[in-house]
Amino acid sequence: MTRILAVGRYSDVDAAALAAMGAQALPSAAALAALPAALRAEVHGVAFMGHESFGAAEMDLLPALRVIANFGVGYDNIDVGAATARKVLVTNTPEVLSDDVADLAVGMLIAQSRGFEAGIASVRSGDWQRRGPLPLARRVTGRRVGILGLGRIGREIADRLAGFRCQIHYCARTPRQTPGWTRHGDPLSLARAVDDLVVAVVGGEETRGLVSAEVIAALGPDGVLVNIARGSVVDEPALIAALEQGRLRGAALDVFWNEPAVDPRLAALPNLLPLPHVGSATVESRAAMGELQRRNLSAVLAGQAAVTPINAP
């Protein structure tokens, strides 16, 4: 039989749909080694969900593996090179979540700039009545905003911000067709040209630390940094120092270096708006992501082309 492992913590709906395909649930890839070797030898497909590492060691425990279908667009935790070397196809779930991640990025920029967290607390606590208005916030309309990575999600963010009459600058390896937006060749040049910066590049080794201490310094004490991509893209200790010392006005992060174990210094910063990696966490996106994951899995196991493959082993 073709055995499928559903690795990760799925919603009831997705867990049921995977079970209907004959998948066996496994809460974590760390539990792979504990499975009987005879069972592992029969596994042809892995439905993967989560941010834990899935590399050569895990793949070697599944000698008959043909496909890793990731639930999510980012796959920096999956060793695609190791998969290709083992003739394992890797798929992801792009596009279906781009709108949600873009909505989140724009909402985070507004909420951070306009002081939503302090405002909500002021009403709930009664401080509005007792102590009066909060210090003035800052405008979003018309800001110069840099988009680091103008892929599908970055483009959706830029399109939305254009509706706020923001001047869009971007950094991408290749020039894109845009309505007059300004391209920059590197993050530092981008940061120097803008007020605020939104990180929308892929994760992984090639983007690690791209938002360096120098880039953060170039944004300066009037700048806001938004990251909806991967925590690894930002030099987190440099960001914490800049926020603590007021060298950056604010930040809004949906992703962190060591999530969900967020650095307590970050969690305590009043000029940071933190969210628990909810970029795609809507009923609508998650339903579409689960469906696309299962379509990829079924297609490959049936010997057909994957819908959204990452590699070509």
Place this chain on the structure above:
Amino acid sequence: MTRILAVGRYSDVDAAALAAMGAQALPSAAALAALPAALRAEVHGVAFMGHESFGAAEMDLLPALRVIANFGVGYDNIDVGAATARKVLVTNTPEVLSDDVADLAVGMLIAQSRGFEAGIASVRSGDWQRRGPLPLARRVTGRRVGILGLGRIGREIADRLAGFRCQIHYCARTPRQTPGWTRHGDPLSLARAVDDLVVAVVGGEETRGLVSAEVIAALGPDGVLVNIARGSVVDEPALIAALEQGRLRGAALDVFWNEPAVDPRLAALPNLLPLPHVGSATVESRAAMGELQRRNLSAVLAGQAAVTPINAP
């Protein structure tokens, strides 16, 4: 001499600019009666800021009054009829704050739909690590959104939401030139046609209770209500009941019936995102509002036309 009273609690910058025009500071209109009659008789202009009532009684304390220059676009607290009857010109500060109010409305819709408050708390408290992810939120892109009142601010909100591929419906007394948006003649028809509703009408008697229990019921358990206009437009007890009973998914309010003394039942609702009337509370808008208020005051007192008059006495 031409005496000016600066009524309200101004920022240091605005207080200094008004003092430079010779204005005398008065924290509240309630303190008018305590001023010597001889001083009151010399007052030609009032720079007004705040949401307290300014009506016939206050105007009659200032028999030589010629202009009330309001700091803000909304003037439902000023009795314009009484002013006109006394040949007193009233001015406000439109346009300069429209962008900020529109940004806020869009940010509130995103923050409410995407669960920002619970998300922030989950990271700050460590619950993300201890208890795992929150329940899924809901998408904003593509929602059918009704704009109640397509004036300057309503239009700016709709233009921004169009960038989120929202289908825009609106309610306005007269049809407007729009890119294919659907007009409705009354709030109930509007609420029945949309998922979410954003209130952007003027305050005052003619819009009181426009968002009735019936309108809220028409939005239903999947709907979100955003109000950045005036608390008086919404039937607040009906809203509280609907939110408490889950008959409306959520609300985001920047304005309330009895602000800043917000109803404790509202302040305790988890499906309400409350903000302390910060629609124009940015450094940028407040600077522009103060400048426009002073330009109106100076013009009228110099016998010239006001920049942004409300009445024509």
